[in-house]
Amino acid sequence: MSCLGLDRLYRYLDRDLKPEDAAEVEVHLAGCPRCREEVELRRTLDQAASSLPDLEVPADFAETVMGRIIRAEVPRKSWLAILSIGLGTLGISLGTLILASGQSAMGLLQGFGRDSLRSLQAVFLLVLKFFKLILLAVKVLPELAETGLHGLSRISASFPAGILAFSAVLMLILISTCVLGFRRSFLVRNDIGEDA
Amino acid sequence: MNDDQELVAATLKGNRKAFEMIIRKYQQPLLNYIGRMVGERELALDFTQDVFLRAYACLPSYRPQFKLSTWLFKIASNLVIDFWRKKKIPTLPLDQPLEEDGDGFCLQIPDDKPSVAKTFELGELRARIDRALARLPAALRELFVWRHVNGLSYEEMAEIKGLPVGTVKNKVFQAKELIRRHLEEET
Known part of the structure; x- marks a missing residue:
């Protein structure tokens, strides 16, 4: 067997070779002081690299992170509180309005239904007018484009x-x-x- | 309650103490990794905090079939890559092949001077490796740190980087050889 390649050497150190390949490497190492020294060098470097010192974590690190998380959550919760208060106030106001109007809740609902129907009619008319405007624009646009192109060609002719x-x-x-x-x-x- | 999945489930139910336990468990490995990637302890502490803040915010999207440690390292890696991009630090593409591999490669024969392993005590060797790490291309340094400082398996590293396991092994070997060469140059 020829001397060890880097890939084989590192796989041997990682115990990543098949048992028969590892045995073959060991036989080679027994008779090759040069490869033995290279393996030992890399084994020592691996050991040193795997025992590098830890960087110091401050004692209050976890508390600091949790503090940041809580601070980030509080504004979100306060928005939820504002929304709940708002919706609650709206509900109470509507209840008060129903009581103050002296009408039954059903009567108010019917009134609301009538008003909604009128609003829908108005929206429908508005949409119709909008479509009329679009049709008008479609008729006028070709003329406008032609005029614009004509003007552009006159400008370009002068440059x-x-x-x-x-x-x-x-x-x-x-x-x-x-x-x-x-x-x-x-x-x-x-x-x-x-x-x- | 020590199992990561249980801690995640408890956190998602609103138990803040459970997330604090996750922080305590992973603060040291993450700081060791980030510190060696960015080179400054204070900056590394800020980044480590950011990893946990992002993790807390994204916890509902965490898929339990993956290890929590792998997921946290992936978040940290994204932060570090972002930092490199902003700093415009060049990174070696990870798909670049090792100079030579296989049994045909001839090992560098030590010349007359003794090898670094014999020259220095273990403590001095560690300090020199730490300094040599800073000279490694960032992408190789990341894999080396994960392997040796954090003790991740090749499979875990491959999962984080989305690379084949063979490529990751090859890159770790390349990083080790570069470190050895830097150490030889120093002696």
Whole structure:
């Protein structure tokens, strides 16, 4: 057997070789002082590396972290309290309103139903008008576009071709920079945020 | 109540004491890892705090089929990578092959001077390894620290980094050889 390669040597030290391969290595080591010394050197370095000193953790570390967690949770809980108080107040106000109106709850509900129907009718009319406006815009737009294009071609005719080409390239660079920049920041953010 | 899964379940039910126990269990290994990755203890303490804060916030998404320690180290690794990116620290791509492997590789024969292992006492050797670690490419240093300082298995490291186990082993061997060379250069 030839001298040990690094991969085999480290696998031998990690006890990662099959028993027959490990036995073969041991036979080789018994007769090769050079490889024996290399194995011993790396074994010593492994032992030293595996017993590096701990970095000192402050005694109150866990309390400090828990303190930060509690501080972060309290504002969230106070928002929940505000929301509960708000909803509670709304409920009490509605109850008081029903009592003060002197009407039965059913009567109030019927009134509310009638009002809702009227509101729905108004919204329906509004949507109809909106569609009419869109139809009008569709009729007018082609004329507007034609006028715009005509104006643009007159402007471009008054500039030399070089300036126009330069402006087009500049616009292209600007747009691609924006798109690429957005893509990059989006990808980086996603990558970092993964798993945590 | 010492089992990690039980501690996680108790934390999710609102038991803060359970999460404090998780912190106490993992503060030392995480600080040892982060400290050797960022090089400054104070900064490492801040990052270790951030790991636990993120873990607490993301605990509902933790999947119990994974080890809690692996999950925490993954969060820490993401924080460290983020730090390297901001600092623009170059990292060696982990898919780059080892210079040479297999039985055909000839070991570096020690010359006349005695090897580092014989020259230094164990304590001095540890201090020198710690200094040599700082000179390793960040990606290799991370694997070396996980293997030797945190005692993670190759399988756990492969799971954290999403790499094949063979690649991880190869990189750890590469890191060890680089450290040995740095130590030889110093003597």
